[in-house]
Every structure is written in structure tokens, then in C-alpha cells.
Amino acid sequence: MSTTLAMALRVEGLDVRMAGQQILKKVSIEVPERGIVTVLGANGVGKTTLMRTISGIYQASAGSIIFVDEAITDLPSHRIVAKGLAQAPEGRQVFSNMSVRENLVLGGGTRAHKDLDRTLEEVLQRFPILRERLAQQAGSLSGGEQQMLCIGRALMSRPRLLLLDEPSLGLAPKIVKQIFGLIGSIRAAGTAILLVEQNVRAALKVADYGYVMEGGRIVLEGPATQLREDPRVRNAYLGGATH
Numbered sequence: 001m002s003t004t005l006a007m008a009l010r011v012e013g014l015d016v017r018m019a020g021q022q023i024l025k026k027v028s029i030e031v032p033e034r035g036i037v038t039v040l041g042a043n044g045v046g047k048t049t050l051m052r053t054i055s056g057i058y059q060a061s062a063g064s065i066i067f068v069d070e071a072i073t074d075l076p077s078h079r080i081v082a083k084g085l086a087q088a089p090e091g092r093q094v095f096s097n098m099s100v101r102e103n104l105v106l107g108g109g110t111r112a113h114k115d116l117d118r119t120l121e122e123v124l125q126r127f128p129i130l131r132e133r134l135a136q137q138a139g140s141l142s143g144g145e146q147q148m149l150c151i152g153r154a155l156m157s158r159p160r161l162l163l164l165d166e167p168s169l170g171l172a173p174k175i176v177k178q179i180f181g182l183i184g185s186i187r188a189a190g191t192a193i194l195l196v197e198q199n200v201r202a203a204l205k206v207a208d209y210g211y212v213m214e215g216g217r218i219v220l221e222g223p224a225t226q227l228r229e230d231p232r233v234r235n236a237y238l239g240g241a242t243h
């Protein structure tokens with residue numbers, strides 16, 4: 001990717017080991033400011049491990065993670081979130097026994113009251129369904145609503161970069177369309193997005209640039225329009241379809 005663009009994220013030569021196994025091998029990716037970059041790959045190749053390592057949940061054994069212009073490689077999660085990098089994790093992971101409002105407020109961290117109210121209002125404008133459900137227990141929401149809550153909670157920290165891990169997984173086509181629409185509008189409002197998806201077709205439609213992972217390595221990368229036409233991507237992830 002061109003180095004003349006201002007980068008929100010630069011991951012360089014990242015190695016991650018888990019339980020004696022090397023899960024990520026020399027992974028390098030970049031996300032420009034206000035860009036959408038997608039990481040594609042089959043189950044178990046290391047996509048979630050990459051997201052968790054960027055978020056500070058897992059430790060890298062080698063390599064570096066630069067957020068804007070600062071190394072965050074060894075920082076704990078809460079400090080990374082405070083710097084403006086938030087994650088909507090795989091499997092949603094909302095707090096089921098807490099209300100929608102409580103989940104959202106938690107995402108705001110230590111934000112001052114006035115600022116918290118303003119941010120909550122912005123998030124509710126983006127997700128009107130959450131306003132209707134504010135007092136409801138998060139566990140009683142539908143899968144699509146829980147995904148919106150999960151993204152909304154991440155947006156409560158006003159991130160400069162949002163990590164989305166499989167946001168469309170298990171959702172009905174109509175809801176998937178809505179989620180991808182939201183991804184586009186979040187970027188339009190100025191937030192860069194790193195997106196991990198199984199829905200390769202939709203991901204390559206919304207993203208500017210993409211990486212393909214196999215066995216813990218990046219094996220292919222390029223502009224999304226180019227990857228959509230690449231025979232390797234078509235055969236492995238798009239069922240060989242021409243469009």
C-alpha cells in the first residue's frame with residue numbers, strides 16, 4: 001500500500017505464539033486513516049488472533065504495532081482503547097445481564113458525563129433500534145441487534161480505528177446488508193476500519209484494500225477491486241463466480 005497515505009495502523013512482521021505453537025508468522029498489514037481494509041481467510045488461519053493482538057489482548061513475540069505514530073505493541077488493552085483503537089469482537093460478547101444502556105456506557109470508559117451523553121446520543125442516532133431497546137437486557141436482543149450493540153459500544157470510545165471481527169456471522173441477509181451499510185457510514189464519518197469477514201463478496205465491496213491469510217501468513221494482498229477479479233480469490237472464496 002502507498003506510504004504517502006497517513007496510516008492509522010501499521011503492523012510489521014508480527015509473530016504470535018500460543019501454547020507453544022506459532023499462530024501468526026511475520027504478518028504485516030496497514031490501514032490508512034479513513035480507510036476500510038479487510039483481512040480474509042478460512043477458519044483457523046489466525047484472523048481473530050491478529051485482531052486480539054492489535055487490541056492488546058494477546059502479546060506479540062516479535063514485530064511491532066504502530067497506531068498513528070506511536071508503538072502500542074506492549075500496551076495493555078485499556079490504554080490502547082484510550083488512544084482511539086476499539087474492537088467489536090468476534091461473537092459479539094455483549095454483557096447479557098446488563099441493559100443496552102449499561103453496555104453502551106461501559107464502552108464510553110472514563111469519559112466525562114457531558115461528553116458521554118453527547119456520544120451516546122450520536123451512537124443512538126446511528127442505531128435507532130438501540131434507542132428503542134435502551135432499558136432492555138442485552139441478552140434478550142436478536143443477533144443483529146446484539147451486533148449493533150457490540151459495534152455501538154465500540155463507537156462509544158470515539159475510535160479513530162475500529163476493528164470488526166466477523167460482524168455479519170450468523171445474521172440474516174437483510175441484517176447483513178444493514179451492517180455493511182453501517183460500516184460504510186462509520187467510515188464516511190471519519191473512522192478507519194479493519195474488517196475480518198467470512199462474507200468475502202460483501203467485504204471486498206465495502207473495503208478499499210484487502211489481505212488474504214493462510215496458515216498464519218499473509219499470502220496475497222491488493223486493492224479490493226483487484227482481489228475481486230483475482231482467480232485465486234474467486235476460486236477459494238467466491239465459488240469461482242465471475243461476479
Ligand SMILES: Nc1ncnc2c1ncn2[C@@H]1O[C@H](COP(=O)(O)OP(=O)(O)O)[C@@H](O)[C@H]1O
Nearest residue numbers: 018019023041042043044045046047048049050
Ligand atoms: N488462546 C489460544 N490458545 C491456543 N491456541 C489458540 C488460541 N487462540 C487461537 N488459537 C489457535 O490459533 C489458530 C488461529 O485461530 P483464530 O485466530 O481464532 O483463527 P480465525 O479467526 O482465522 O478463525 C487456531 O488454530 C486456534 O486453535
Ligand SMILES: [Mg+2]
Nearest residue numbers: 047048049090
Ligand atoms: Mg475468528
